[in-house]
Amino acid sequence: MNYDANGALLTSEIPGLPMINRGKVRDIYDLGDSLLFVASDRLSAFDVVMPEGIPGKGKVLTGISLFWFELMGWLPNHLITADISSRPELKNYVSDLQGRSMIVKKAKTLPVECIVRGYLVGSGWKDYCKTGVVSGHKLRSGYVQADKLDQPLFTPSTKAELGEHDEAISFDEVVKLIGPDYAARIRDLSLKVYQTAADYALTKGIIVADTKFEFGIYNGEVILIDEVLTPDSSRFWPADQYRPGCSPPSLDKQFVRDYLETLDWNKTAPGPRLPQEIIEKTAAKYREACKVLTGGDI
Numbered sequence: 405m406n407y408d409a410n411g412a413l414l415t416s417e418i419p420g421l422p423m424i425n426r427g428k429v430r431d432i433y434d435l436g437d438s439l440l441f442v443a444s445d446r447l448s449a450f451d452v453v454m455p456e457g458i459p460g461k462g463k464v465l466t467g468i469s470l471f472w473f474e475l476m477g478w479l480p481n482h483l484i485t486a487d488i489s490s491r492p493e494l495k496n497y498v499s500d501l502q503g504r505s506m507i508v509k510k511a512k513t514l515p516v517e518c519i520v521r522g523y524l525v526g527s528g529w530k531d532y533c534k535t536g537v538v539s540g541h542k543l544r545s546g547y548v549q550a551d552k553l554d555q556p557l558f559t560p561s562t563k564a565e566l567g568e569h570d571e572a573i574s575f576d577e578v579v580k581l582i583g584p585d586y587a588a589r590i591r592d593l594s595l596k597v598y599q600t601a602a603d604y605a606l607t608k609g610i611i612v613a614d615t616k617f618e619f620g621i622y623n624g625e626v627i628l629i630d631e632v633l634t635p636d637s638s639r640f641w642p643a644d645q646y647r648p649g650c651s652p653p654s655l656d657k658q659f660v661r662d663y664l665e666t667l668d669w670n671k672t673a674p675g676p677r678l679p680q681e682i683i684e685k686t687a688a689k690y691r692e693a694c695k696v697l698t699g700g701d702i
């Protein structure tokens with residue numbers, strides 16, 4: 405296990421267990437019948453992994469994902485268990501991995517990032533300003549930045565190869581990629597999960613402005629995989645500070661993105677070192693999002 409000076413887990417190591425993928429944030433191991441899905445404390449911004457981690461971030465991401473999986477019991481998802489102590493091959497790593505790991509079903513991933521937008525911000529806002537169209541949806545005129553959309557939109561994108569950025573695609577292009585049945589299924593599920601979560605979050609004073617899901621196929625069934633509705637995959641805004649027309653302060657990764665925008669950095673690897681104050685504030689934002697949404701301290 406490789407921790408940085410602040411105690412953030414940068415990379416995991418489990419000798420004897422094959423690692424099948426190291427994503428920007430997660431280390432994924434093959435357990436034979438299933439996968440071990442470990443959320444490190446790595447932070448990626450603008451698709452670049454930063455040299456320092458955010459202590460506790462992986463536990464926050466895991467705790468929030470588990471919370472949503474439990475809240476949406478009707479939703480077919482990849483979770484088998486978050487208790488890794490039962491697996492003999494992991495017994496020496498329980499203190500490092502418990503809380504930041506899940507044992508999940510080995511799914512065949514569908515090559516689409518399922519973005520749902522309830523509000524017009526970020527790249528959706530930029531596309532709207534340029535063309536009036538967001539991922540194939542022609543929108544009415546008159547929206548201002550961060551406006552609530554008349555109805556949430558499914559705005560898929562490609563799953564980019566390492567080092568590339570995702571690209572917005574229309575629903576028709578999703579149909580071409582995975583066929584009409586899977587396309588309709590992941591669109592409908594994405595919109596339903598978003599609406600359920602957005603309604604819930606609002607009761608806690610949080611707006612889910614947008615979010616990203618991934619789906620996979622397991623035993624012929626479409627299941628939700630990856631992390632869900634976390635500060636990495638979503639924009640969370642405190643509802644009491646929301647004003648259409650300007651981008652609100654956020655309880656998510658936007659905080660560190662805003663800091664990085666103040667630097668003279670060209671957004672390619674290697675990422676700049678983060679000041680201690682930014683690391684601590686970012687860690688606090690993640691913990692706060694977790695506390696407000698789930699009621700649990702991490």
Ligand SMILES: Nc1ncnc2c1ncn2[C@@H]1O[C@H](COP(=O)(O)OP(=O)(O)OP(=O)(O)O)[C@@H](O)[C@H]1O
Nearest residue numbers: 426427428429430482508509510511513618629630
């Ligand atoms: N149940 C599952 N079965 C198979 N693959 C999964 C499952 N859940 C998530 N994944 C894949 O694991 C990866 C998650 O790792 P991480 O979030 O670090 O990746 P990323 O940086 O978002 O993307 P990339 O994999 O392109 O680096 C994603 O590629 C996702 O598609």
Ligand SMILES: [Mg+2]
Nearest residue numbers: 427429630631
């Ligand atoms: Mg990811």
